[in-house]
Amino acid sequence: MRSAKMLTITGVLAASAMTLAACAAAEPTAVEPEGPVDLRMTVWTANEDHLALFDSIAEAYMAENENVTSITFDPLPFEDYTTTITTQIAGGNAPDLAWVLENAALDFVGSGALLDLAPTFEEAEGFDYDDLTDSATGLWRDGEGLYAYPFSTSPMAIFSNTTLLAEAGVPSASEQVAAGDWNWEEVAANGAAVKAATGKAGFIVRDFEYQQWDLLSTVWNGWGAQPWNDERTECTMDSDEMVDAFEFLHEAAFETGAMPGPGTTADFFAGEVAYTVTQISRAALLGEAGFEWELHPLPAGPAGEYSVFGQAGIGVIADSPNAQAAADFLAFFTNPENSRQLAQYFPPPRASLLTGETLAQTNPLLSAEQLDAVVVDGIATGVTRPTIEGSAEIQQAVRAQLDALWTPDADIPAVLTSVCDAMQPLIQG
Amino acid sequence: MTLTAVRALPSRAPARPGGAPRRRPHRHRRQDALVGYLFIAPQALGIVAFVLVPLGLIAYYSAHEWNVLAGTFRFVGTENFERLFTDPQLGGVLQATTIFSIALVIANLTLALVLALLLNRRMRGVGFFRTVFFSPVVVSLVAWTIVWGFLLQADGGINGMLATIGIEGPNWLREGPTAMASVVIVQVFKNVGLNMVLFLAALQGVPHELFEAARVDGARPSTIFWRITFPMISPTILLTVIITIVGSLQVFAQIAVLTQGGPGTSTTVLVYYLFQQAFQFGKFGYGSVLAILLFLIVLVLTIVQWMLRRKWVFHEN
Numbered sequence: 069m070r071s072a073k074m075l076t077i078t079g080v081l082a083a084s085a086m087t088l089a090a091c092a093a094a095e096p097t098a099v100e101p102e103g104p105v106d107l108r109m110t111v112w113t114a115n116e117d118h119l120a121l122f123d124s125i126a127e128a129y130m131a132e133n134e135n136v137t138s139i140t141f142d143p144l145p146f147e148d149y150t151t152t153i154t155t156q157i158a159g160g161n162a163p164d165l166a167w168v169l170e171n172a173a174l175d176f177v178g179s180g181a182l183l184d185l186a187p188t189f190e191e192a193e194g195f196d197y198d199d200l201t202d203s204a205t206g207l208w209r210d211g212e213g214l215y216a217y218p219f220s221t222s223p224m225a226i227f228s229n230t231t232l233l234a235e236a237g238v239p240s241a242s243e244q245v246a247a248g249d250w251n252w253e254e255v256a257a258n259g260a261a262v263k264a265a266t267g268k269a270g271f272i273v274r275d276f277e278y279q280q281w282d283l284l285s286t287v288w289n290g291w292g293a294q295p296w297n298d299e300r301t302e303c304t305m306d307s308d309e310m311v312d313a314f315e316f317l318h319e320a321a322f323e324t325g326a327m328p329g330p331g332t333t334a335d336f337f338a339g340e341v342a343y344t345v346t347q348i349s350r351a352a353l354l355g356e357a358g359f360e361w362e363l364h365p366l367p368a369g370p371a372g373e374y375s376v377f378g379q380a381g382i383g384v385i386a387d388s389p390n391a392q393a394a395a396d397f398l399a400f401f402t403n404p405e406n407s408r409q410l411a412q413y414f415p416p417p418r419a420s421l422l423t424g425e426t427l428a429q430t431n432p433l434l435s436a437e438q439l440d441a442v443v444v445d446g447i448a449t450g451v452t453r454p455t456i457e458g459s460a461e462i463q464q465a466v467r468a469q470l471d472a473l474w475t476p477d478a479d480i481p482a483v484l485t486s487v488c489d490a491m492q493p494l495i496q497g
Numbered sequence: 498m499t500l501t502a503v504r505a506l507p508s509r510a511p512a513r514p515g516g517a518p519r520r521r522p523h524r525h526r527r528q529d530a531l532v533g534y535l536f537i538a539p540q541a542l543g544i545v546a547f548v549l550v551p552l553g554l555i556a557y558y559s560a561h562e563w564n565v566l567a568g569t570f571r572f573v574g575t576e577n578f579e580r581l582f583t584d585p586q587l588g589g590v591l592q593a594t595t596i597f598s599i600a601l602v603i604a605n606l607t608l609a610l611v612l613a614l615l616l617n618r619r620m621r622g623v624g625f626f627r628t629v630f631f632s633p634v635v636v637s638l639v640a641w642t643i644v645w646g647f648l649l650q651a652d653g654g655i656n657g658m659l660a661t662i663g664i665e666g667p668n669w670l671r672e673g674p675t676a677m678a679s680v681v682i683v684q685v686f687k688n689v690g691l692n693m694v695l696f697l698a699a700l701q702g703v704p705h706e707l708f709e710a711a712r713v714d715g716a717r718p719s720t721i722f723w724r725i726t727f728p729m730i731s732p733t734i735l736l737t738v739i740i741t742i743v744g745s746l747q748v749f750a751q752i753a754v755l756t757q758g759g760p761g762t763s764t765t766v767l768v769y770y771l772f773q774q775a776f777q778f779g780k781f782g783y784g785s786v787l788a789i790l791l792f793l794i795v796l797v798l799t800i801v802q803w804m805l806r807r808k809w810v811f812h813e814n
Contacts, residue, residue: 151776158565158781179566278671279757330671331651387568461778464758471760474671 104137105393109165114143129400162385164394170379174457177215182383184213192399204417216381220414222347223377223446224286230360232342236265241362251368259326262342269334270326274346278330286345288313290369303488322476330474363438375450465490559785577786594766598745600681609689613696631690642754645683673763692737699733728811
């Protein structure tokens, strides 16, 4: 009898707690606070120089706005960044501001999770809203609204290890450009020669690791291939252009050895690779490189020259109790003066700052000519990395199918057909 | 040195001379009950907060579609449960989970028992070997897995060692069969020490007279093992089977670090699939249904084993 009573009490307690917790989860509140404001921004950089710059801008803002008592930059691991943010929001611990990856842009913008920043930016003193370029902000707009500030618009480029290329007896990247041979075919041929002569890797797409397949857009755009149509309603991974692009990559990985195969690690910044495709912002890693290096735009493919850039936005979580205060801080954080400071690490979306000369002032490792060729032209003519709603599920479904392609005797057209079979049901039609 | 006097509690209330046993006053019984409740309160609160409430919430979420980003929470009834029967990936996930669990249980228990039998002897260095085999149990799981990840790479340490004897090793984590085998082996080596210690304790609890009597009767070692050792340690075998199966169904970190469920979906086990659905794809409702499925699988397997114990566990039949 007593046990039954205890069980009943325990059950009632559990049910009450459950109901309370469920209500709390189901009905988030959005009350503008009257007292002091503490802001938190999630970021995926843990670089001390980056964080020190952020802190200095935040301190300057707090000095002018006494109601904001603290601004915290909360670094989260890049690999699980979007998952962690989503979990924080689900757990009622959402940040006030968050960096948003481009591959999650449509999910965040389309869901209404982010505050429309356009009214705040238009009214902010000295912000110069019209200075933001259309090509850089396109991904983050919905109608007239702007739902994140694309603080980093970083073109994908090729860094080459001149020392390693010379060791293998092949032309440097500059010599290739001068000879009109700056294309993927020559890069792969030189990469294979480096592998044969030195045992080191020819070329890599940094962070691809045979998992992040969307990074291969830095290659397949050279073949004129796209993973889906412009409306994002139909998979085009099985197109002839895509088959040709993957045949090129497969040959490099399994026949010529120009690209390290699956499960093999090689780091360009440690001098182990001749060419790497990566974002220009990685140049900071070359400060103490023990080899000669160059920076060039992506090589031409059979479809001609092209450019791809990666983006990251800063958004304000709409349900944050400090949403307006966060938007005000973001307007200050990204105003022309602070954007000029941030430009040393993150190419800004501002037309006034997108010149090789301006960027060179804050990028001591890169020349104005390099920055003009890679950044300014890249952003003006390039496309963003592929992005689509439901990107996490599509990313996983495609990755699972593509695994069959990374074997020596893969049937590439058949694998890409299976990719579309897996992707198509997940694409909005 | 301090001596503590402990009053032995009587096994039953002393009989009053010439009458019925004296009952403790009602006030004292209430005090005893209160003390008892205070003792179990921390555990009970923990179970309520971390077991019962989450279980209830999982059931609640499973009947809803929760879009975290949009902030919507919509009742969908049995829709998420119906998806279990139409999910094209679930069959493969359950197959991978079954293969992993069976392989892990067989490999772990066999190796643990063999090690326990070898180390249940008086010989030089036995303590050292026991420590060596048990030490992975106390190592951080993620650190252990990351190190194995390096060793199992195509150009990693294991293939490097194989190359020295002229063998070209496979790409362990990128080929379906070897990927699953690798994850199983990493998990076996991580936890075999725990089962080994349990088996050692059980072996040392078997009366020596039984072995001596068997030897006197001329029994062979294999007969002694199957007729004496195995039955006498069968309660421990039941325990280790249950905890190993339950543990195998909860494997997550090894998959997340080593294979991310690949190649293809060959190592996507149920917990990892649940994580993908709920936390990567934002489908918390369907993720909750998968959690309920996992709970039911563990519950059924445990009940079945508990019922079967009467068939083969010594002291239970």
